[in-house]
Amino acid sequence: MNTVKVSAERDYEVVIGCDWSSTLIERIKNRTRVAVIVSTNFSPDLTPLKNLDCELHLFEVPDGEEGKSSSTLLNLWSWLGAAGFTRSDLIVGIGGGAVTDCAGFAAATWLRGIDWIAVPTSLAGMVDASVGGKTGINSDYGKNLVGSFHSPDSVLIDLNFLNSLSLRDISAGMAEVIKCGFIADPEILRVSQKCTAETLLSDQSSLLDLVTRAVRVKAAVVSADFKESFAREALNYGHTLGHAIEKYSKYQMRHGEAVAIGMVFVAEIAFARGAIDLQTLQLHRDLLTRYQLPIAFERSAWQKLAPLLALDKKARGNTIRFVVLEGIGSTLRLDDLTSAELDAAYERISS
Ligand SMILES: NC(=O)c1ccc[n+]([C@@H]2O[C@H](COP(=O)([O-])OP(=O)(O)OC[C@H]3O[C@@H](n4cnc5c(N)ncnc54)[C@H](O)[C@@H]3O)[C@@H](O)[C@H]2O)c1
Ligand SMILES: [Zn+2]
Incomplete structure (x- = not known):
């Protein structure tokens, strides 16, 4: 315990x-x-x-x-x-x-x-x-x-x-656990790589470790910033596009599934800006796929998704802000992305 x-x-x-x-x-x-x-x-x-x-x-x-x-x-x-x-x-x-x-x-x-x-x-x-x-x-x-x-x-x-709990809901929950690994605790990524959604429940010590580590990440962020100003934004990793996809899918997709796609999207943005290396970008795809989470979305949806990004409640004023990684365990906010950069990142996650 x-x-x-x-x-x-x-x-x-x-x-x-x-x-x-x-x-x-x-x-x-x-x-x-x-x-x-x-x-x-x-x-x-x-x-x-x-x-x-x-x-x-x-x-x-x-x-x-x-x-x-x-x-x-x-x-x-x-x-x-x-x-x-x-x-x-x-x-x-x-x-x-x-x-x-x-x-x-x-x-x-x-x-x-x-x-x-x-x-x-x-x-x-x-x-x-x-x-x-x-x-x-x-x-x-x-x-x-x-x-x-x-x-x-x-x-x-x-x-x-x-x-x-259904396997699908275990996977959806794992998207948030993996998010915590990327933004703050690389050990989560290491432990996640040893398990799958199917084996997690029979490996109680890894399960306890992963849940504890993810709770610690969230607890540390909200303790530093209870009412959600800037520090808490790190928890929003993958959520800007994720929220848009959830809305677009009329909430038929699980929150965690949409966030998984959103994380690959921001990883592509970070890679294009030189903030993360190719290995870290690939780790997003490998880990999320390992938990049967989606990592791509319909190419034709972008026209409808792009305007939704600006409506995300985490957007401030008229600027769309994205939380991206600056290496594993460290985040950075970007609010100067051009539409060309967003289009290019979406193209790379399109199916
Ligand atoms: N307050 C916050 O900070 C915060 C953060 C993230 C999400 N949320 C909210 O949480 C909700 C999503 O949570 P969720 O993913 O748990 O969805 P949910 O509460 O809708 O539960 C999903 C399904 O799983 C069932 N279920 C729950 N536990 C079960 C179990 N042990 N065995 C079998 N079935 C079980 C539920 O009855 C439900 O049908 C959303 O409303 C979201 O807005 C809140
Ligand atoms: Zn979430």
């Missing part, structure tokens, strides 16, 4: 490799009411919680992005109100990133903020969504447009949850 500390508007721990129920029980002593939020698609066996010496309320929300909606929030507020939730009560979100985002936002908004614990069950949730304090829901105008920074009390990561 490993523990990573995060310093944000409050300090909290991410406990990795724990048994979720016994660790949760230890951490919810002295609470009067606890709301457990899960999705209709995935809920763990909650029997161990039945003996808790507190009122336990189970709230089910629709699965995935559908659950991250204003109507879900209205329901949650009504349920919390009906159950008499006070400032000293607790919300626990158990599920993928969609559930923890929504549970965290309910906690952020109820009585102007009550405590919550995240129990992420997907790999993307473990290494990304549950760490960093961003909570929120979608609006009709886009993803994550309504939200708040509200750090959890703790994040409990039980790696056994991954046994039921």
Whole structure:
């Protein structure tokens, strides 16, 4: 078991490799009411919680992005109100990133903020969504447009949850892990090269190492820059084109799949600028392919993708900014790329 500390508007721990129920029980002593939020698609066996010496309320929300909606929030507020939730009560979100985002936002908004614990069950949730304090829901105008920074009390990561996750979601989560390797921790790349999406779950020590290292990278960045100014932008590696591809695919592609393509795109840009060598560029393609992630996208999509880049919420003013590598483990922001450079990089990732 490993523990990573995060310093944000409050300090909290991410406990990795724990048994979720016994660790949760230890951490919810002295609470009067606890709301457990899960999705209709995935809920763990909650029997161990039945003996808790507190009122336990189970709230089910629709699965995935559908659950991250204003109507879900209205329901949650009504349920919390009906159950008499006070400032000293607790919300626990158990599920993928969609559930923890929504549970965290309910906690952020109820009585102007009550405590919550995240129990992420997907790999993307473990290494990304549950760490960093961003909570929120979608609006009709886009993803994550309504939200708040509200750090959890703790994040409990039980790696056994991954046994039921689809191979596709393991791979999608690995895109974020590999991203952390490129931007900050080369050892992640070395360990990732020893495994595949299929072998990862049977190699518990590599899995624990990879998740811990990825959480450490995110924790270090958000601890230095909680409210997302410049330092936090490094986490956006591969995300500018990634977000555009997600939107273009009408969210049929996993976030991690789109980010994988986005990382190869920015690696091509960095290579063309002389910021990384050919070997580092090739390592992007080799590693992502190893995890069955896409590394190319339709040539004909560029006309529609290029204008979407400027709309990315991480764009500032009218300039499109890209995070690129300056060698492995070090990032650089570029905001002076010409359309010719972007066209050329896209051509090299076109299929
Ligand atoms: N707050 C943040 O900083 C942050 C960062 C990254 C992503 N996110 C958000 O996270 C969400 C994506 O997270 P995700 O990839 O976990 O998707 P998700 O929450 O939609 O989960 C994907 C699917 O996996 C299922 N699932 C989850 N755990 C499972 C398990 N152990 N076994 C079997 N099935 C399981 C879910 O029920 C769902 O059907 C998006 O809404 C994204 O905006 C937030
Ligand atoms: Zn991401």
